[in-house]
Amino acid sequence: xxxxxxxxxxxxxxxxxxxxxxxxxxxxxxxxxxxxxxxxxxxxxxxxxxxxxxxxxxxxxxxxxxxxxxxxxxxxxxxxxxxxxxxxxxxxxxxxxxxxxxxxxxxxxxxxxxxxxxxxxxxxxxxxxxxxxxxxxxxxxxxxxxxxxxxxxxxxxxxxxxxxxxxxxxxxxxxxxxxxxxxxxxxxxxxxxxxxxxxxxxxxxxxxxxxxxxxxxxxxxxxxxxxxxxxxxxxxxxxxxxxxxxxxxxxxxxxxxxxxxxxxxxxxxxxxxxxxxxxxxxxxxxxxxxxxxxxxxxxxxxxxxxxxxxxxxxxxxxxxxxxxxxxxxxxxxxxxxxxxxxxxxxxxxxxxxxxxxxxxxxxxxxxxxxxxxxxxxxxxxxxxxxxxxxxxxxxxxxxxxxxxx
Numbered sequence: 505x506x507x508x509x510x511x512x513x514x515x516x517x518x519x520x521x522x523x524x525x526x527x528x529x530x531x532x533x534x535x536x537x538x539x540x541x542x543x544x545x546x547x548x549x550x551x552x553x554x555x556x557x558x559x560x561x562x563x564x565x566x567x568x569x570x571x572x573x574x575x576x577x578x579x580x581x582x583x584x585x586x587x588x589x590x591x592x593x594x595x596x597x598x599x600x601x602x603x604x605x606x607x608x609x610x611x612x613x614x615x616x617x618x619x620x621x622x623x624x625x626x627x628x629x630x631x632x633x634x635x636x637x638x639x640x641x642x643x644x645x646x647x648x649x650x651x652x653x654x655x656x657x658x659x660x661x662x663x664x665x666x667x668x669x670x671x672x673x674x675x676x677x678x679x680x681x682x683x684x685x686x687x688x689x690x691x692x693x694x695x696x697x698x699x700x701x702x703x704x705x706x707x708x709x710x711x712x713x714x715x716x717x718x719x720x721x722x723x724x725x726x727x728x729x730x731x732x733x734x735x736x737x738x739x740x741x742x743x744x745x746x747x748x749x750x751x752x753x754x755x756x757x758x759x760x761x762x763x764x765x766x767x768x769x770x771x772x773x774x775x776x777x778x779x780x781x782x783x784x785x786x787x788x789x790x791x792x793x794x795x796x797x798x799x800x801x802x803x804x805x806x807x808x809x810x811x812x813x814x815x816x817x818x819x820x821x822x823x824x825x826x827x828x829x830x831x832x833x834x835x836x837x838x839x840x841x842x843x844x845x846x847x848x849x850x851x852x853x854x855x856x857x858x859x860x861x862x863x864x865x866x867x868x869x870x871x872x873x874x875x876x877x878x879x880x881x882x883x884x885x886x887x888x889x890x891x892x893x894x895x896x897x898x899x900x901x902x903x904x905x906x907x908x909x
Contacts, residue, residue, distance in 0.1 A: 507826055508587075513580060518587050524550070525595025533596035534872040536726035542682070543599050543726055547638045550603055582767065582829035589771040590822070593778025597881040598726030600775060605678040605727060609641035609687045611768065612703050616745040621705060624743070628685040628707050642683035644674040644732050655698045659734065661690040666741055668692065670704065670712070670734040676888070680730030681715045684708050688734065692744070703745035712737030723880035769842040769889055770828035773849030776885040777821045780849075780856040783878045784814045787860045810863060814856045821845070821852040840902050847895035850885035857882045 508515035528546055536543050592600035606629070613625045629639050650656045659672025670690050674680070686706045693700030706713055716731030788811060794801040801807055828841035857879040861868045868875045886892045900908045 521591035529595030540725040582832035585771040586774040586829040589775040590778040593775035598724040601727035606641040609643040639684040640679040642679040644688040659690040661692040670737040674732040705743040769846040773845035774825040776849035776853035783860040817852040821849040843895040853882035
């Protein structure tokens with residue numbers, strides 16, 4: 505099924521980023537995976553159409569086009585993100601996260617920030633860093649003892665005159681070592697519980713902000729992941745996100761953070777689809793031209809049934825992601841669909857890469873083999889942005905109104 509036959513904008517994004525994935529990402533993927541290094545040169549090359557601060561430019565997206573400014577009319581932002589994420593994941597998941605990781609930090613600023621905060625974020629992200637590299641941003645949410653349960657944050661923000669003093673540690677933070685600006689989540693009002701969680705824009709170099717150890721990971725190695733520590737880090741109160749109030753008059757806080765995750769999860773699921781598609785197409789090409797026991801591989805039922813199963817799961821995951829994005833673009837609730845898209849995409853990536861490893865045998869264990877890399881990359885998609893268990897818990901709660909224990 506052609507999802508783009510009646511939408512030239514989405515078709516154009518798919519073609520542009522698909523070409524970029526094959527031409528620019530694939531040739532360097534193995535080296536950056538092996539070196540566990542960020543693709544700084546490629547990030548600079550890609551910056552004209554993969555701006556890290558795109559989320560702050562109203563509805564201006566990858567193509568430079570804008571949606572209709574009428575907020576009641578359908579948008580295309582979520583569907584563009586889903587289409588683009590699959591193509592970048594198809595190129596290399598680690599490089600895709602290096603290219604797009606700053607968007608995760610930009611998203612809450614765009615969603616919850618004031619005009620002044622958006623302007624400050626843009627200023628901090630403009631130009632190059634002191635090493636001549638494209639600037640990146642970090643979303644500092646996860647903690648050593650708090651991963652998917654974002655309501656249990658231990659990092660605190662203590663009011664002190666016109667400032668807040670942030671104390672705590674963050675872990676598994678994308679761009680945590682190199683970021684020019686951090687969006688840090690902390691408990692600012694313990695008495696308010698979950699509603700007291702706030703985000704703070706913190707510039708690199710702020711006293712008390714200490715980037716920590718860079719992590720060595722199983723997969724997505726071209727994306728930098730590190731600890732970040734906050735040792736009495738003073739941040740002006742004007743840099744606290746969520747100061748605006750909702751229609752009900754309540755300050756926006758953790759609830760808006762969760763809405764933000766609902767908007768990003770379809771794209772994460774779609775990136776997992778890109779990994780699955782890469783492994784599936786590699787295997788399909790091998791089957792078309794290969795033989796087993798002297799007969800064409802395509803004539804062996806057990807191999808072809810595996811490929812058929814892969815194609816079914818990839819197609820199902822893609823449709824779930826597009827459905828969740830369509831709902832978001834049409835201003836409809838997509839909590840269930842976002843969780844389905846993320847969980848199903850992660851499962852598909854693991855299923856396809858695992859079966860491809862089995863069918864290829866010892867060949868796939870060779871250093872720098874693409875399927876071996878995709879196999880390692882796939883696992884994280886069942887963990888970050890809410891584990892598979894968290895997504896199923898969300899769905900179960902929506903079914904019954906109760907949290908399963």
